[in-house]
Amino acid sequence: MRALAAVPPRVAVHLVLAALPLLSITAHVAGLVPMHVSAGLVVIPTALVLLVLGIFVPMPEDRLVLEGLRWGILATAVYDVFRLDTVAFLGWWGDFIPTMGTWLIDVDPSSRVLGGIAGYVWRYAGDGGGLGVVFLVLAAATGLRRLGPRVTVAAAVLFAVGPTWGGLMVTVLLPRGQQLMFPLTPVTVTLSFIGHVIFGVVLGLGALRCRDLEAHWAGPRVVDLEKLARWGELPDPVPVPALADIPPSALPGGSRRAALPGRSAPRLPAGRPAPGSSVLPTPARGPWLRPVVPAPRTDSGAFEVTVVDATVVAGMAPVPADPRRGSTPVPWGARPPSSGSGGPGRRPGTPALEAADFGLRSARR
Incomplete structure (x- = not known):
């Protein structure tokens, strides 16, 4: 319901109107409402009202409607180049658009010239243009283009094949x-399917060429497809201490320790210039790591270590209790009492890793 509330009322009327030209054909074939009645009472009056509102009370989403009409008509024209080639030159199936035009203006089916004019106007401005409006409005309302060109074109093809061709x-x-349209044969089904794929490809490419498409959608996104696509990714990297932040007493002896600043060196507060300088100091950034995922080591726990510039980042899972011995769980970072690899001088419950394990000396506190 929140997603539907994000659609402005006028845009919702545009979407309904865009679907009516195709639905009026279905209603006529089903014998529910004659096509000239639905066109004269609903489609044409609603289109005129929206046109007047767009001229005198414009809104940002009106640009989406115009772009959708433009690319929907162009996609229909490319589709018809393929369709009329198979109709007029190859003769693989008939052209039912003039017949549909006679339904629209309520004339005798033999008036194919008038029916052809009315039918193709309805096909381009109503059917193709309406589909273009629906797709571009949905693309802007969901941020579809942020997923990339391939996803955008694939979504347009799916839109043209799924609800439209279906x-x-x-x-x-x-x-x-x-009886009223065309017989279903393997040839007609295949040709109509290919035509709708062509329509979807052109419509998707047209959506990619629209400038600032998302900027014309003033409200919040109906569905944030970009956020859904990123679901399940690892979180952003977390900072770890840099080498210079390790106390000098914990570093091994030699020239490397001498090159590091001493602990007694004063540290300037962040945002204050050094004495005699008007330039703010730039704090050093430490290395960045993604969170460490523990890998199984034994049946009693898991262990993973990453070392960056002699800085140890350890992730250890707690060792579960052994019901046979009646032991209690060992806290995070502690060595199990039964572990015999701790070496002399290490009592149960002491840290499993110390600085000496990595060639470092424990820092004096």
Whole structure:
């Protein structure tokens, strides 16, 4: 419900109007409402009202409607180049658009010239343009283009094949569908499917070429596809201490320790310039690591260590209790009492890792 509330009322009317030209064909074939009635009472008056509102009371989403009409009409034209080639030159199937035009203007089916003019105007401005409006509005409202060109074009093809071509097949499968439109054969099904794929590819490429498409959607996203696509990714890297932050007493002897600043060196507060200088000091950034995922070591626990510039980042899982011995769980970072690898001088419960394990000396506190 929140997603639907993010759609402005006028945009919702645009989306409903964009679907009506195709639905009016289905309603006519099903014998529910004659096409000239639905067009004259609903489609054309609603389109005129929205046109007047767009001229005198414009809103940002009106640009999406215009872009959708433009690319929907262009995609239909490319589709018709393929379709009319198979109709006029190859003769693989018939052209039912003039017949549909006679339904629209309510004339005799033999008036194919008038029917052809009315049918193709309805096909381009209503069917193709309406589909373009729906897709571009949904693309802007969901941030589809942020997922990349391939996903955008694939979504457009899925939109053209799924509800559009699927709805056409359902209409033809109605009792009077094949009689009024065209017979269903392997050739007609394949040709219509290929035509809708072409329509989807052109529509998807057109959506990619629209400038500032998302900027014309003033409200919040209906569905944040980019956020859904990133679900399950690892979190952002976490900072770990740099080598210079290790106390000098914990570092091994030699020239490396001498090169590090002493602990007694004063540290300037962040944001204050050094004495005699007007330039703010730039704090040194330590290395960054993604969280360490423990890997199984034994049956009693897990262990993973990452060393960066002699800085130890350890992730250890607690050792579970042994019910046979009646022991209690060992806390994080502690050595199990039964472990014999601790060496002399280490009592149960002491840290499993110390600085000496990595060639470092324990820092004096």
